[in-house]
Amino acid sequence: MAASTGTTPREGWSSRSAFILAAIGAAVGLGNVWRFPTLAGENGGGAFVLVYVAFVFLLGLPLVISEIFLGRTGQDDAVGSIRKVAQRSGVSEAWSGFGIMGVVAAFLIVSFYSVVAGWVLYYVGVMGADFVGALAAGDPLRGALPGESQEAIQGRMGDLFADPMLLLAMHFAFMGVTLYIVARGIGSGIEAAATVLMPMFFVLLIGITIYGAFAGDMGEALAFLFTPDFSKLTSQSLNTALGQALFSLSLGVAGLITYGSYIKGSDGLGSTSLTIAFADTGVALIAGMMIFPIVFAVGLDPAAGPTLVFQTLPFAFQTMPAGSLIGLLFFVLILVAAVTSSISLLEVPTAWGIGEMGWSRTTSALIFGGSAFLVGIACLLGYNVWADVRPLGFWDLFADTDILDTIDGFTGKVMLPLGAFFTAIFVGWRADRRLVQEMTGLSGSWLALWRFLIAWLCPLAVGLILVTGLFPAILGS
Ligand code: PFF
Numbered sequence: 001m002a003a004s005t006g007t008t009p010r011e012g013w014s015s016r017s018a019f020i021l022a023a024i025g026a027a028v029g030l031g032n033v034w035r036f037p038t039l040a041g042e043n044g045g046g047a048f049v050l051v052y053v054a055f056v057f058l059l060g061l062p063l064v065i066s067e068i069f070l071g072r073t074g075q076d077d078a079v080g081s082i083r084k085v086a087q088r089s090g091v092s093e094a095w096s097g098f099g100i101m102g103v104v105a106a107f108l109i110v111s112f113y114s115v116v117a118g119w120v121l122y123y124v125g126v127m128g129a130d131f132v133g134a135l136a137a138g139d140p141l142r143g144a145l146p147g148e149s150q151e152a153i154q155g156r157m158g159d160l161f162a163d164p165m166l167l168l169a170m171h172f173a174f175m176g177v178t179l180y181i182v183a184r185g186i187g188s189g190i191e192a193a194a195t196v197l198m199p200m201f202f203v204l205l206i207g208i209t210i211y212g213a214f215a216g217d218m219g220e221a222l223a224f225l226f227t228p229d230f231s232k233l234t235s236q237s238l239n240t241a242l243g244q245a246l247f248s249l250s251l252g253v254a255g256l257i258t259y260g261s262y263i264k265g266s267d268g269l270g271s272t273s274l275t276i277a278f279a280d281t282g283v284a285l286i287a288g289m290m291i292f293p294i295v296f297a298v299g300l301d302p303a304a305g306p307t308l309v310f311q312t313l314p315f316a317f318q319t320m321p322a323g324s325l326i327g328l329l330f331f332v333l334i335l336v337a338a339v340t341s342s343i344s345l346l347e348v349p350t351a352w353g354i355g356e357m358g359w360s361r362t363t364s365a366l367i368f369g370g371s372a373f374l375v376g377i378a379c380l381l382g383y384n385v386w387a388d389v390r391p392l393g394f395w396d397l398f399a400d401t402d403i404l405d406t407i408d409g410f411t412g413k414v415m416l417p418l419g420a421f422f423t424a425i426f427v428g429w430r431a432d433r434r435l436v437q438e439m440t441g442l443s444g445s446w447l448a449l450w451r452f453l454i455a456w457l458c459p460l461a462v463g464l465i466l467v468t469g470l471f472p473a474i475l476g477s
Contacts (some may be wrong), residue, residue, distance in 0.1 A: 012186065014187060017132055023276050026250045030334065030337065031244065032287050033287045036244060036248065036308050059462060060245045061277045062453040062454040064249055067255075067453075068256050068272070068273060075183055077258065077351060077356060078099040078254035079100055079352060080096075080166045081261050083096040095422075098426070103254060104415070106253040106345045108375065110186035110194050112351060112375075112379045113374065115167070115171050116338075118173070122170050131325050131327075134205055141322045159416065164383075174256055182369065183365040183366070193340060211326055215321060221288070221295075225289065242469075246417065252420040253348060255345065255347075258347055268445060269440045379405070379407065386403060392406050417469075428451065428454040428455030
């Protein structure tokens with residue numbers, strides 16, 4: 001059970017800004033550039049976006065503070081950190097149980113996250129080949145490849161999904177990179193990766209958005225994203241918006257408890273957490289402003305669903321000036337975002353193995369990265385060989401859901417909200433008040449506001465949305 005092994009001091013971030021960068025790297029990921037535009041598109045745009053932003057600041061932000069508080073106070077893996085806060089607060093150590101659930105959720109998420117990131121990797125290759133073709137033809141700024149129809153371009157996704165070996169190779173490569181970075185440790189692995197990749201991500205994001213503003217239809221995109229039509233909101237879409245807010249901020253899976261445990265300083269957590277929430281939400285909104293102008297310019301469907309980024313956009317790019325180059329950069333951007341998030345996911349169980357089981361970092365990363373790779377194989381087979389398998393088919397909500405979407409849906413709709421619920425109850429009601437005040441650095445009316453949100457609003461809202469989302473019959477919708 002020993003958290004630190006003898007004389008070796010526990011790893012840590014080199015500075016406060018290193019932590020913020022790594023935490024933004026964890027938050028900004030497929031959730032922002034793939035899931036958020038997909039869900040906003042499917043749920044009618046404006047109203048969903050508004051609810052999402054409200055959830056981020058009213059429910060997400062107080063939880064970000066709480067998770068970092070737990071990690072920084074405990075200075076241990078997620079389970080150990082909660083246990084230590086429980087001990088110092090004189091309450092039952094059984095509270096650390098929700099940490100275990102977080103570790104399991106992070107493990108499950110990284111297994112399918114790597115499969116989806118594998119698709120992105122494949123598209124980097126495909127778009128790269130298109131661009132090389134355009135270069136070879138002496139026309140690097142051309143969009144469409146001669147002779148390629150919309151069907152052919154959109155058919156690439158179907159070809160990929162029908163080929164388990166190709167999916168496997170991509171998943172293997174992505175998980176391999178994730179595992180390598182995590183095995184290198186906090187400083188020379190995770191922090192170093194975030195320091196290089198995050199600036200690269202922001203440059204690409206801004207660059208492609210400016211391109212979209214000129215080459216696409218920004219007016220229609222803004223209207224779609226920011227004109228709310230509340231008749232489009234159902235209890236299901238509230239549940240989806242909450243799940244997305246939690247997923248995007250990396251909450252409910254002990255990710256920020258784990259990253260927070262590597263903070264050595266004692267700065268207040270308010271501004272740090274606000275920076276993370278702003279950056280994450282800003283990126284999601286900008287990603288919408290990057291993607292939808294391009295989708296609308298070509299007259300495509302914003303509600304295409306998960307294939308929006310993989311089928312709709314590649315076709316749109318091919319019809320636009322410099323499309324193959326922009327397409328290539330676009331998928332590099334998603335890949336970069338995915339790497340800095342997947343390392344944070346794998347770090348959660350890896351830290352647990354180090355802290356609770358006494359394994360070395362390399363062993364722990366190999367065990368969890370390796371097993372997540374195996375679970376991911378089941379996910380990718382769900383698109384071909386096991387296409388008929390419905391793991392939770394007995395449950396209405398997942399009756400017609402394949403393996404990957406079942407794990408995504410179950411973690412996002414059940415485990416994350418539950419994790420968030422228990423975090424709120426524990427920090428809001430059970431943790432020692434003086435400890436909380438001292439370690440969050442909050443005071444005065446900010447402390448009072450945060451306490452209200454975490455003790456009352458979060459448990460009530462998360463609990464309500466969880467129940468009505470899972471059992472829509474209650475609301476009759
Ligand atoms: N926040 C990441 C995204 O939006 O893609 C996903 C994620 C990363 C969730 C890390 C949870 C986590 F601990």
